[in-house]
Amino acid sequence: MSISVGAVELMNESLQRTPLYDLHISLGAKMVPFAGYEMPVQYPLGVMEEHQHTRKKAGLFDVSHMGQLRIQPRQQGNGSVAAEAFEALVPMDFQSLPVGRQRYALLTNDQGGLRDDLMVARQEGGLFVVVNAANKESDADYIEQALAESCKVKRQFDRALLALQGPKAVEVIADLFPQAPTMRFMDCIDTVLDGAPVTISRSGYTGEDGFEIGLPAELAERVARKLLEHPDVEAVGLGARDSLRLEAGLCLYGQDIDKTTSPVEASLMWAIQKVRRPGGERAGGYPGAETISRQLEDGVYRKRVGLVSEGRAPIRAGVELFADETGEEKVGRVTSGGFGPTVQGPVAMGYVSCDKASPETRVFASLRGRMVPVTVKAMPFVPPGFKR
Amino acid sequence: MTTRYTETHEWVNLEGDTATIGITHHAAEELGDVVFVEAKEAGTELAAGEAVAVVESVKAASDIYTPLQATVLSFNEKLSDDPSLINSAPEGEGWIVKVKLASPEEFDRLLSAEQYQQKL
Numbered sequence: 443m444s445i446s447v448g449a450v451e452l453m454n455e456s457l458q459r460t461p462l463y464d465l466h467i468s469l470g471a472k473m474v475p476f477a478g479y480e481m482p483v484q485y486p487l488g489v490m491e492e493h494q495h496t497r498k499k500a501g502l503f504d505v506s507h508m509g510q511l512r513i514q515p516r517q518q519g520n521g522s523v524a525a526e527a528f529e530a531l532v533p534m535d536f537q538s539l540p541v542g543r544q545r546y547a548l549l550t551n552d553q554g555g556l557r558d559d560l561m562v563a564r565q566e567g568g569l570f571v572v573v574n575a576a577n578k579e580s581d582a583d584y585i586e587q588a589l590a591e592s593c594k595v596k597r598q599f600d601r602a603l604l605a606l607q608g609p610k611a612v613e614v615i616a617d618l619f620p621q622a623p624t625m626r627f628m629d630c631i632d633t634v635l636d637g638a639p640v641t642i643s644r645s646g647y648t649g650e651d652g653f654e655i656g657l658p659a660e661l662a663e664r665v666a667r668k669l670l671e672h673p674d675v676e677a678v679g680l681g682a683r684d685s686l687r688l689e690a691g692l693c694l695y696g697q698d699i700d701k702t703t704s705p706v707e708a709s710l711m712w713a714i715q716k717v718r719r720p721g722g723e724r725a726g727g728y729p730g731a732e733t734i735s736r737q738l739e740d741g742v743y744r745k746r747v748g749l750v751s752e753g754r755a756p757i758r759a760g761v762e763l764f765a766d767e768t769g770e771e772k773v774g775r776v777t778s779g780g781f782g783p784t785v786q787g788p789v790a791m792g793y794v795s796c797d798k799a800s801p802e803t804r805v806f807a808s809l810r811g812r813m814v815p816v817t818v819k820a821m822p823f824v825p826p827g828f829k830r
Numbered sequence: 831m832t833t834r835y836t837e838t839h840e841w842v843n844l845e846g847d848t849a850t851i852g853i854t855h856h857a858a859e860e861l862g863d864v865v866f867v868e869a870k871e872a873g874t875e876l877a878a879g880e881a882v883a884v885v886e887s888v889k890a891a892s893d894i895y896t897p898l899q900a901t902v903l904s905f906n907e908k909l910s911d912d913p914s915l916i917n918s919a920p921e922g923e924g925w926i927v928k929v930k931l932a933s934p935e936e937f938d939r940l941l942s943a944e945q946y947q948q949k950l
Contacts, residue, residue, distance in 0.1 A: 443838050443839045443840060443853050443857050443861075443885065443892045443893065443894050443895070483889070484862060484889075488862055488863050489862050489863055489887075489888040489889060490862075490863035490865075490888055491863075493888070681862070681888060681889050682888075685888055754865070754866045754910075754913075755866050755868060755886065756865065756866060756886050756891070758890075758891060780888060780889075781865040781866070781886065781888050783888065788866075810868075810884065
């Protein structure tokens with residue numbers, strides 16, 4: 443057997459550690475390299491139990507490897523300057539997003555593909571942004587240069603980011619932050635803990651209700667341990683984070699979306715507000731707008747869809763999809779796939795040609811030399827637990 | 831009956847010319863929760879080092895190799911209903927396949943328990 447995950451030798455001296463590294467080790471985590479960091483892929487509980495625990499109670503994730511940024515106007519004053527400026531880089535509406543609200547956003551490139559996906563919250567003094575770990579330096583450089591005239595970018599990469607996810611998260615977090623239960627899904631507030639600035643959003647990457655807490659590194663372990671003291675909380679690693687987001691139908695940048703996939707192809711049009719679409723008041727005005735508008739008008743060749751295969755064998759990233767059992771006509775490819783612990787069966791997502799993209803269409807996956815029937819399904823695969 | 835091991839974390843038991851192959855405790859632990867197991871069909875002829883089965887955990891798919899030239903005899907059907915047997919009893923009830931070795935005398939070339947332990 444070749445052990446591909448979990449036993450990876452940590453030979454690379456240059457790997458960074460999050461402020462919770464010691465905590466992970468003391469909890470018995472299995473550490474793996476991920477986006478330049480040594481990260482916990484699982485704890486002794488195991489991926490399956492960690493996943494189930496998050497869906498039933500609450501899981502605590504260290505996501506400090508992700509990049510936290512603040513975009514603030516150069517001139518003292520109104521944060522709306524940052525919201526307006528940022529719209530030049532994303533096809534989202536930030537001008538009418540109220541202060542204290544967060545929104546999923548896409549940094550597009552000139553070809554209409556995606557540089558990154560990110561979470562952006564409007565704040566009194568500007569925007570609070572969370573970007574993917576692997577892209578954080580390049581995103582920060584890009585935003586800094588593009589908005590140089592009007593805004594400055596504060597990199598807060600030394601801060602920690604914790605995610606507390608699951609139906610019990612709200613009860614647990616209330617012990618530390620009494621105001622948290624009054625927040626709605628996608629609210630984002632700045633607050634203070636022991637005199638230190640903390641940013642809390644009611645959002646996450648699991649499809650469950652939950653919170654993300656941005657805080658100074660020196661506070662991270664104490665807060666994490668305090669949350670873990672609660673009987674309903676277990677530490678959860680990257681393994682379960684991946685299976686949870688897959689069941690929730692959420693994209694992983696670099697796998698399900700990248701610089702070659704447009705929002706139209708990636709089925710992310712829900713993230714583009716009407717006012718930025720063709721015919722809207724502030725239509726276009728972001729990189730790749732022409733391509734994306736044309737795609738909206740004329741359609742695209744492929745679409746990201748949910749995929750459920752027959753039987754128990756998972757179909758994973760890279761598996762090719764065909765129109766029928768002969769395997770003559772290739773119609774797509776799986777970009778993420780595995781076993782869904784909540785679904786109790788294989789789930790996947792991938793791109794298929796548009797004529798195969800409607801739910802209940804049957805395609806075939808080429809798996810170890812045989813053809814496995816696969817049905818196109820609407821996502822998410824599990825009902826969301828958000829508190830809107 | 832002796833058990834021998836491979837550098838790729840399989841264990842092999844030999845009775846006559848029939849070998850039983852599974853994965854070691856160490857491998858099962860590294861893999862994590864097993865969700866699916868599938869083997870080559872009975873009658874398939876395999877060269878030494880070829881994949882005889884695949885074990886899928888939540889995290890990844892891993893090939894299981896026959897260390898010696900062999901013909902597949904049977905698959906542990908219990909694993910179809912309960913793949914987690916590989917986690918609970920990897921070196922017992924969670925065996926994966928039985929194969930007929932082409933040259934049973936080669937069995938002694940595989941690692942002893944001590945040799946395998948040293949490689950971990």
